[in-house]
Amino acid sequence: MTLAEDTARPARREQILDAAAGLFATHGYHGVGIDDIGAAVGISGPALYRHFRSKDAMLSEMLTAISDRLWAGGQQRRAAEDPLRELIAFHVDFALDNPALIVVQERNLAHLTESDRKRVRAQQRRYVELWVEAIRATIPETGELTARAAAHAVFGLINSTPHSRLLGRGRMAELLTAMALGAIESLAAGD
Amino acid sequence: MTLAEDTARPARREQILDAAAGLFATHGYHGVGIDDIGAAVGISGPALYRHFRSKDAMLSEMLTAISDRLWAGGQQRRAAEDPLRELIAFHVDFALDNPALIVVQERNLAHLTESDRKRVRAQQRRYVELWVEAIRATIPETGELTARAAAHAVFGLINSTPHSRLLGRGRMAELLTAMALGAIESLAAGD
DNA sequence: CAGTCAGGTTAGCTGCTGTTAACAACGCGC
């Protein structure tokens, strides 16, 4: 059944990736065995090789998907009236909705192969450039390097949410958004 | 020679821990072999067991040392005139001077044994409490949970420096300090 | 000068983990 195949096949893969992301986030890439991932989706170990070439391939697909989603989302907000505010809201939402992915992306880039790492890095760079653009549009006197460093700092700020998660989604989003804005606005005074 | 022993023995251990920290930070705990660590200090593999009970023990000692240093440093600034500013400066300095330690601490808590992890967590909590205190003294209308979440967010902001490192130590310190302050000051407006 | 001990070395074991092989069952098109 072509319909069933087109939807069911990928669904299985995504189910596996979701489970793997959760496990990777809590135990680290090397701390998770192939059997653990299998067990998490109700099948046993080697069956995963029907869906992925290798364990590395899972991580690779996971990380490229994340960087693609971030860039696509950012790209989409580029033309908004207040791009910076939109980018912040977008990133905050992503971090709150996908804490595991945030953690995995932060920690496991090094475990990718050279070529995959390059691909992910390139996409991340593009995403950062969207932020640099938005920051410099908002605080014009900001230098490019400063804006880039500031963007990374704001990522760190927002991406901290998987480690705290104290306030419930709504108030957490408000807090992070306000703090991110406050941090960036401080660039105006400094220089 | 007692003098030589008192200084040389620990020096070796610290040399090993330094090397291990750097390796762990770049390749991840499981990505580094005992032989790699040995090679990094000019001895070969199993010789490390003259200095540490196990590879886990190295990580354990590393992480407890970090949390102890942070808490001690924070504690020392508690009575300052402007504790928040002092805490920020302290943490920024620590992060800029010890990027590898920051990364290792962020990523490898999960690889500790139950008891070691508890010890580190407890010390981290105490450190956070210093920040909560300082934040609420500066922005009195801040709730405790909000302050805690804000503290974590600022850690994320400052701890981002190992991943960017674009501006050179002095300007980086300025930037992070300003952004951290700006982020915290935004708490006043929000509530 | 003899003995001890800290701090190395290399060889080897053991357990774990990613991966593959060989086989089974189920659903579907012809």
Added chain:
DNA sequence: GCGCGTTGTTAACAGCAGCTAACCTGACTG
């Protein structure tokens, strides 16, 4: 109903990494 592709299963393999054992050496100490 027959074959075949998909998606499982379990058993086994291979390689690696942490750790131990056995041995060596050089510097102090009595």
